[in-house]
Amino acid sequence: MTERVVTVLCAVRGPDETAVVTVLGAAGAAVTVTRRCAELAELLAAAEAGAGVVAVVSVDLPGLDREAVARLRRAGTRVVVLADGHASAGRVSGLGPDAVVPGWPVDPEGLLAAVRDETVAGPTVAEPPVPDGGRPGAVVAVWGPAGSPGRTTTAIELAAALAGLPDRAGTGGAPTASGVRLPTRPGAGVRARRGRRPTGPRDTVLLVDADTYASSVATRLGLLDDAPGLAAAARAAGQGVLDLVTLARHSPVALPGVRVLTGITRPARWPELPASALEVVWERARELVTWTVVDCGPVLEADELLMYDTHAPQRNAATLAALAAADVVVVVGAADPVGLQRLVRGLEDLREAPVAVAGVRVVVANRVRAGAAGPRPEAAVRDALARYAGVVDLHVVPDDPAGADAALLAGRALAERVPGSPARAAFAALAERVRGLVPAARSAIGPATAD
Ligand SMILES: Nc1ncnc2c1ncn2[C@@H]1O[C@H](COP(=O)(O)OP(=O)(O)OP(=O)(O)O)[C@@H](O)[C@H]1O
Ligand SMILES: [Mg+2]
Structure with a gap:
């Protein structure tokens, strides 16, 4: 019986290169080096041409990031990273390779075992810390069709309510995710100082602006928007260096208990938010906070021209990545004839989205008012959405x-x-409903503590 020969693409820098090729090419190794690539572009082209089933890459290869590793894997190539002493284990495993072997000096047996996929354990990944009560946090995607139905308002108010505002705002400085106490704004929390005991649960929340068409969370919360936190976090994730400290550094506390990852400053910057990096951002966010609330853009489709070019960046990747990761999807529509029609179509679009959206859906009709929906607006909106979209448990937010x-x-x-x-009261009720949908996150926090 002839042994299957493993074809290898080699993209190794420095003196290791010759040693690696010699080890892989040794007689009896059942491995053949089919391409020695000088740079990442050459390696990607060779992988996509099917020239090898394994890529051996040095960790310091210029341009090597999580997206490049994901691209190699999408081409059907296993990725073995040669680590050097300078790259941290977190950085190497953060790239998402199939195996990691120490570089200089090359360990011949370890390298061959990794290339032949004989290693028992994968790359070492540090045990992630988890928030508060020991369970990972939940992701809530706030989505809605075009026409400004109130996605951002819903995301902000939901985040605030999950963090326990307004009670939390009035306690003379709220504990943040990092444990630092914030000074409260003058006038805030008068009721609390008069002896009213806060009642709302006090979770930690990360509000993320992932709208690649019209980001607005920074402006809405009076933050500087010249350094988009989400793009910075995605960049760190792409380079395999997004740890909790880095995520916290890019997400300042904007409301008591609420960190914010601001959105891209210009729509043209959407390529800075690839799905492969955002998947890591959501993972880290689940470790940092109890709730991650993502303000999504309105458009769901994958670019048809690029459908068969699986590595091409997608404009709607950020929204689709959030929807794919979400435990709960809040779908917001405007409660007027145009908004309702868009909402009905939007719910269909969501069912046919190019990614699997498994999160529990909560449908919100926002700005419910007689002027746009008739004399009994709430009943009319409920009736329309039940009849045309089968929504029986609509959440209604009045016009204010x-x-x-x-x-x-x-x-x-x-x-x-x-x-x-x-x-605000309707958004607080929405937060209660969302809490009830993710029991694990709820029990991680337990009942509210009054101080
Ligand atoms: N319940 C409400 N009552 C009155 N005004 C509201 C309500 N909800 C949202 N608005 C207002 O509607 C406008 C649009 O809201 P918002 O920015 O939240 O929508 P959006 O869906 O995020 O829009 P965009 O397309 O810009 O992302 C804002 O001026 C906001 O203050
Ligand atoms: Mg918005």
Whole structure:
């Protein structure tokens, strides 16, 4: 019987290169080096041409990042990374290779075993820390069709309510995810200081702006938007160096208990948010906080021209990656004739999305008002969505232009600026519903603690 020969693409820098090729080419190794690549582009082209089933790559190969490794794997090539003493284990495993072997000096047996896929254990990945109660946090994607139905408002208010605002805002400085106490704004929390005991649960939350068409969370919360936190976190993830400290550094605390990863400053920067990197961002976020709330863009389709070019960046990758990772998908539609029709179609689009969306769906009709839906607006909206989209448990948020404008003008959440707003109360009820849908995250936190 003839032994199967493993074809290898080699992209190794420095003096290791000759040693690696010699080890792999030794008689009896059942391995053949089919290509010696000088740079990443050559390696990717060879892998995509099917020239080898394994790529041996040195960790310092210029341009090697998580997306490149993912691309090699999509081409059907196993990736063996040769680590050097300078790259941390976290950086190497963060690239997502199939195996890691120490470089200089090359360990011939370890290298051959990795190339032949005989290693028992994969790359060492550090045990991730988990938030608060020991369970990973949950991801909530807030999506809705085009036409500004209120995705960002819903994401901000949901994040605030999950973090326990407005009660949390009024306790004289709220504990943050990093344990630092924030000074509260003048006037905030008057009720709490008068002896009202906070009642809301106090989870830690990360609010992420993943809208690649019209990001607005930074402006809405009065943050500087010149350094998009999400792009920085995605870049670190792509390079395999996104740890919890780095994620926390890129996500300042904007509301008590709520960190924010701001969105891209110009829509043209969407290629900075590839799915392969965002998958790592969601993973780390689950370790950092109890709830990750993602404000998504409105468009779901994958670019048809690029459908067969699986490595091409996709404009809607950030939204699709969030939807694919979400435990709960909040679908927001505007409660007027145009908005409702878009919502009905949007729910169909979501069912046919190019990624599997397994999260539990909660449908929200926002800005419910008689002026746009008739004399009994809530009943009319419920009836329309039950009839045309089969939605029987619609969540309704009333129109509250005065509250929304006051929050907008102040660059704050309704929960902080206008805690008595009827829309705020509806968003708080939405947060309760979301909590009930993810029991593991809920029990990780336990009941509210009053201080
Ligand atoms: N319940 C509400 N009552 C009154 N105004 C609201 C309500 N919800 C949202 N708004 C207002 O509607 C406008 C659009 O809301 P928002 O920015 O949240 O929508 P969006 O879907 O994120 O839009 P975009 O397409 O810009 O991403 C904002 O001015 C906001 O203040
Ligand atoms: Mg928005």
